[in-house]
Amino acid sequence: MSNGIIIIPTYNEIENIERLVRNIFSLQRKFHILVVDDNSPDGTAEMVTSLQTEFFGSLFLEKRAEKLGLGTAYIHGFKWALKRNYEYIIEMDADFSHNPNDLIRLYNTCARDGADIAIGSRYVTGVNVVNWPMSRVLLSWLASKYVRLVTGMSIHDTTAGFVCYKRKVLEEINLDKIHFVGYAFQIEMKFKAYLLNFKIKEIPVIFTDRTKGVSKMSGGIISEAVFGVINMKFKSLFNKISK
Numbered sequence: 001m002s003n004g005i006i007i008i009p010t011y012n013e014i015e016n017i018e019r020l021v022r023n024i025f026s027l028q029r030k031f032h033i034l035v036v037d038d039n040s041p042d043g044t045a046e047m048v049t050s051l052q053t054e055f056f057g058s059l060f061l062e063k064r065a066e067k068l069g070l071g072t073a074y075i076h077g078f079k080w081a082l083k084r085n086y087e088y089i090i091e092m093d094a095d096f097s098h099n100p101n102d103l104i105r106l107y108n109t110c111a112r113d114g115a116d117i118a119i120g121s122r123y124v125t126g127v128n129v130v131n132w133p134m135s136r137v138l139l140s141w142l143a144s145k146y147v148r149l150v151t152g153m154s155i156h157d158t159t160a161g162f163v164c165y166k167r168k169v170l171e172e173i174n175l176d177k178i179h180f181v182g183y184a185f186q187i188e189m190k191f192k193a194y195l196l197n198f199k200i201k202e203i204p205v206i207f208t209d210r211t212k213g214v215s216k217m218s219g220g221i222i223s224e225a226v227f228g229v230i231n232m233k234f235k236s237l238f239n240k241i242s243k
């Protein structure tokens with residue numbers, strides 16, 4: 001039994017998932033993996049099912065009926081993990097934007113260095129993003145600045161999706177009261193952890209854009225974040241936010 005689980009949300013990641021799973025299982029530290037797939041038409045879930053024979057007891061799959069958003073996929077995965085004995089619960093994209101070799105550093109920041117949340121951060125030391133078009137780098141960097149300004153959090157990479165949580169953080173945040181369904185979910189989780197005074201550490205990582213498959217970023221995801229963050233801060237000022 002491993003005390004750490006990597007949760008990977010997937011939508012149409014057939015070109016990445018097998019290589020990523022094999023890569024994670026070849027690391028020196030042993031983690032379990034949970035894939036939360038939203039009925040990807042490209043057969044991502046079927047690929048995971050076929051790998052489960054080889055990685056029996058270490059690779060898990062939760063299949064949802066339709067594409068319901070990155071945020072709700074993670075909430076689903078968190079609840080699944082909390083029902084089991086995992087002490088460290090890690091979020092990661094399926095497309096190799098997050099380097100699997102950084103997983104151990106992320107894990108150790110919580111397991112050895114006393115953090116409650118460890119964030120694999122692109123913006124601690126300048127901008128560590130490879131192969132994103134300039135427009136996307138600017139959008140992400142400005143989004144992080146905007147969130148810092150509005151919320152008052154001192155985190156550099158507020159939209160990061162490469163995060164290790166200690167179990168107690170996910171037990172204390174009310175997962176049923178997370179409102180955002182898209183990437184803004186990442187901001188909301190960090191904000192709630194910040195309001196609860198959890199110890200948050202950022203470790204620098206290099207984010208490399210995917211070479212296979214496509215991003216699921218959309219206009220709806222952006223506007224959810226832009227307007228949602230102000231609303232979230234406003235509610236917290238009047239103590240109306242549920243942690």
Ligand SMILES: Nc1nc2c(ncn2[C@@H]2O[C@H](COP(=O)(O)OP(=O)(O)O[C@H]3O[C@H](CO)[C@@H](O)[C@H](O)[C@@H]3O)[C@@H](O)[C@H]2O)c(=O)[nH]1
Pocket residue numbers: 008009010011012013036037038067068069070073092093094095097140159160161162183186214215216217
């Ligand atoms: N199950 C499920 N998975 C999804 C969904 N939407 C996206 N995903 C999965 O979530 C991961 C990230 O999605 P991408 O579409 O590849 O994200 P990105 O554009 O590269 O965005 C990155 O930057 C964002 C902003 O900084 C980050 O918030 C995000 O986590 C990610 O690192 C991938 O594994 C993708 O398959 C969904 O609706 N359902």
